[in-house]
Amino acid sequence: MSVAMSLGTDQILAAAEAYAVELAAKAESLDRGAVFDKEILDEGAALGFVKLIFDENLNLDLSRMPLVHDITERIASVYPPVAMELGVMRLVSYLLARYARPAVKDRWLRATIEGQAYGSFALTEPHAGTDLRGMSTVARRDGDNYILTGEKCWVGFAPVASYAIVLSKLESSERDAPTIALVVDMSSTGAVGETGPELSGFRGLSNGVLRFENVVVPAANALQVDGFAGMMDGLNMARIDAASYACGLLRAALEVSVERAATRTAFGKRIGDLPSIQIKLGRMRAAYHTARELAMRATETYMEGNGGDQDIISIAKMTASDLAREHTDQAMQIFGASGLIAYSRVERLHRDAKATQIFDGTSEIHETMLGRRLVNAFSKDGHGGSYMPSWSINQPADNITGA
Known part of the structure; x- marks a missing residue:
């Protein structure tokens, strides 16, 4: 049984927090050298961060995907490459478990989720x-x-x-x-x-x-x-992970910006007392919560099976990555010249956020797919209502859902 299987949620999150702290101490040197750190990746696998989507018998169990998001977000907030590598390990493990024949599964699945093989x-x-x-x-x-x-x-x-x-x-x-x-x-x-x-x-x-x-x-x-259908199923999982990376970058941008605003002085007072800085922080906080809620909603649809709701997943990935790019830029602005220092945390956040707008489907392809489906739905049913939130004004509040 993996470490993750034997621990409760709070203990798993505590283990992930300790892992993130360890990773944060290495992040600048890893970024400077563009180094693949197998040792720390293997540690993440040993802690069970890949096994979270399986039960003790290595059968798929997606019920802990919200926990996967929390762990992914936390790791991405300090060093996104490791968060992505763990995500790829989960992704190929998922595809093997769901679609591979027994002999192929037996050869690669356990080895992958335990960090003994990379796919x-x-x-x-x-x-x-x-x-x-x-x-x-x-x-x-x-x-x-x-x-x-x-x-x-x-x-x-x-x-x-x-x-x-x-x-x-x-x-x-x-x-x-x-x-x-x-x-x-x-x-x-x-x-x-x-x-x-x-x-x-x-x-x-x-x-x-x-x-x-x-x-x-x-x-x-x-x-x-079907090859395309199976890989798109996997790609949807990757896109949810990409939204989680962007959430981690937003979280980090907010953390460093609040600290800077509260401790940096100019003209005899904190820069955080300036309305222009407060506005940036307020919008940054709203952006983080928006991205997180969308990522969690995408995660919930994936848990339901059949590859999740492709529209919600696209919305989450596109919105989270675009917001991460916007607000890591604002974090750099809050830091001024210090934000331009190569390999500093703020400068790394700024670079990494841009990448989230490109991989696993660019922001442009996601907005195009969403727009195309709206037009096609309107042509089919005359109003496109199947792509709008469904609720009734007469429903009690706790029954209102955004489908």
């Missing part, structure tokens, strides 16, 4: 980012195997992955070709993981490129789901 979630390609249908990776059937050829980029754990869950077209590179998701052993001939370009934000994240040249993958390694 990559491979979607994006050099010339097909948001436009996944434009990908060119292809798997062709050859007897009891698939032959996989292609390239994926911006892939978590790519340089150190033991295996990768790879979205591929089947038999053809045509835009509308059917898709498949394959669990690829990265020790296979023709499979290579490489370190990618150095990033300005989320420095220290293990990220890079996967290349596949006629890699033989057993047919039994295919996930038992």
Whole structure:
């Protein structure tokens, strides 16, 4: 039984707090060196932060996803790369548990959630980012195997992955070709993981490129789901995590800004006594609570199964990341010239927040998807009401819900 399984919620949160404090002490040096810290990641796995979505028998149990958010937010508030790495470990574990055949699951699931193996979630390609249908990776059937050829980029754990869950077209590179998701052993001939370009934000994240040249993958390694549908299920989990990272950045921005406002003096008084600073802090607090509530709502829909409510998840991811970008910028403004110091906490928050607007679907694609569904719903039913909150003025307050 994992540490997480044997502890109550308060104890798990206390363990996460101690972990975050330890991580905070290393954050600047890790960011400066863009270092992948396997030791501290393995510690997070040992504490059970990946196992939280499983019961004691390693069956999926999403009831603790709100707790996952709280832990993810806290870790992201001090050093987002580790929060993301733990998130990728949960994501691939989820896909294995839900869709992999028993032999594949037996090989990789326990090893992943205990930090003994790293798995990559491979979607994006050099010339097909948001436009996944434009990908060119292809798997062709050859007897009891698939032959996989292609390239994926911006892939978590790519340089150190033991295996990768790879979205591929089947038999053809045509835009509308059917898709498949394959669990690829990265020790296979023709499979290579490489370190990618150095990033300005989320420095220290293990990220890079996967290349596949006629890699033989057993047919039994295919996930038992349409490739695109299964990976979108996983992507929805990743987007909820992305909202959690943004919440952590907002939380950190608020913490450092309040301290600065209360302790920094100018013209004989605290800068926090200036209305202009108070307005920034007030809006920052509102932004944090807004982002957190949306992230929790997205989490609740995912707990209900079927990949969650895609609209609520998009709203949460887009809003939280955009607010994180806006208010880490305001935090830098509150710090003035001190906020520009390279590798300082405020400067790191500013860089990391920008990244949340790009990965797991840019803010632009989320707003586009939301807008398109509204127009399509209106065309279908004449008012688009299925995408609006549903309530009645005659309902008691505790029965009013935003569907």
